[in-house]
Amino acid sequence: MGNEQIQSNSYTPDTFMQGVKDCVPTLLGYISIGVAFGVVGIASGISVLEIFLLSVLVYAGSAQFIFCGLYLAGAPVTAIVVTIFIVNLRHLLMSLTIAPYFTKHSTLRNIGFGTLLTDETFGVSVVATSKEGRLGGKWMDGLNVTAYTTWIAACTFGGVVGQWLPNPEKWGLDYALVAMFVALLILTLASIPKTKLMHYLKLIVYMVVCMYGLLYFVPGHLAVLLSTLAVATIGVVTEK
Amino acid sequence: MTTSIWMVLVILGCAVVTWLPRILPFVFVKNVKMPDVVLRWLAYIPVCILSALVIEGMFVKEAQLVTIDWLHLCAFIPTLLVALVTKSLSKTVVAGVITMAALRFFFS
Numbered sequence: 447m448g449n450e451q452i453q454s455n456s457y458t459p460d461t462f463m464q465g466v467k468d469c470v471p472t473l474l475g476y477i478s479i480g481v482a483f484g485v486v487g488i489a490s491g492i493s494v495l496e497i498f499l500l501s502v503l504v505y506a507g508s509a510q511f512i513f514c515g516l517y518l519a520g521a522p523v524t525a526i527v528v529t530i531f532i533v534n535l536r537h538l539l540m541s542l543t544i545a546p547y548f549t550k551h552s553t554l555r556n557i558g559f560g561t562l563l564t565d566e567t568f569g570v571s572v573v574a575t576s577k578e579g580r581l582g583g584k585w586m587d588g589l590n591v592t593a594y595t596t597w598i599a600a601c602t603f604g605g606v607v608g609q610w611l612p613n614p615e616k617w618g619l620d621y622a623l624v625a626m627f628v629a630l631l632i633l634t635l636a637s638i639p640k641t642k643l644m645h646y647l648k649l650i651v652y653m654v655v656c657m658y659g660l661l662y663f664v665p666g667h668l669a670v671l672l673s674t675l676a677v678a679t680i681g682v683v684t685e686k
Numbered sequence: 687m688t689t690s691i692w693m694v695l696v697i698l699g700c701a702v703v704t705w706l707p708r709i710l711p712f713v714f715v716k717n718v719k720m721p722d723v724v725l726r727w728l729a730y731i732p733v734c735i736l737s738a739l740v741i742e743g744m745f746v747k748e749a750q751l752v753t754i755d756w757l758h759l760c761a762f763i764p765t766l767l768v769a770l771v772t773k774s775l776s777k778t779v780v781a782g783v784i785t786m787a788a789l790r791f792f793f794s
Binding site: 500526528531538540541556557560565569622628635638669670673 | 694700701704705707708709712713726730731735741745752765769770773776778783788791
């Protein structure tokens with residue numbers, strides 16, 4: 447009993463509040479990108495109500511930005527929907543990675559976990575799994591709900607502010623997204639065993655080459671998807 | 687605060703195609719036992735996606751040529767260093783945003 451107690455203490459507790467706490471470091475990212483999105487949305491001719499609807503229903507930063515771009519360019523509906531589908535197809539890979547940790551929960555709760563999955567909550571969960579080898583359902587809900595409500599509030603607020611602040615890029619806010627991915631990448635790499643680190647660093651080099659080559663032929667979001675599929679396969683084939 | 691039926695339908699369409707890839711693995715993984723090679727492949731996905739998303743910002747397509755976006759590369763270096771030293775998400779984001787704002791202030 448005593449041993450068990452010590453063991454479980456070393457884990458992150460599976461509570462809603464712990465999930466909320468573990469979400470806090472990502473909030474600055476959500477807020478700055480959300481506000482930037484609201485501002486960009488207004489500048490693209492989308493109303494505050496539509497910004498609100500997009501953040502509630504689509505809930506995906508990059509897709510929402512692309513939506514604005516396509517809408518502004520006057521793209522046909524089919525082009526918008528197909529592009530959004532491809533941009534967000536990476537969620538399929540993320541869900542495949544996270545879902546095996548929740549098999550003991552009901553299908554309905556699993557749909558809940560999947561519905562609120564984002565790049566950032568995925569990143570935080572992956573860091574948690576690589577440290578502890580498990581994920582708690584209540585913790586995941588806390589993480590997801592905090593991220594979701596913050597995102598909706600930030601986007602809507604950005605839409606309101608957007609009527610006065612015309613240029614979010616000037617303040618570097620667009621870079622918050624990339625900076626967040628850099629931090630999540632480093633945190634993920636930091637949890638990989640030293641013996642495997644060289645293998646992963648080589649894969650990142652392949653990734654640079656692959657992305658560079660693909661960008662000649664396909665848009666950025668498609669290059670991300672295709673090079674992820676290719677380089678993960680190289681990873682399996684070349685591992686020792 | 688206005689919208690049209692057309693816009694709501696487009697947004698709903700986007701919502702459905704975003705939702706399905708998110709939930710399908712959660713619905714089906716319970717009933718399907720995945721082979722070892724798939725699990726090993728999935729283990730590489732996080733690092734691959736995250737690095738691809740970082741790299742995407744560093745290239746820019748101009749006419750026929752894909753070139754380095756120097757502003758992004760310049761912002762990337764201090765951001766990476768802060769991430770390596772602090773291992774902190776929020777500090778890295780703050781460092782990245784401030785660096786980018788400063789670079790834009792001086793160089794564009």
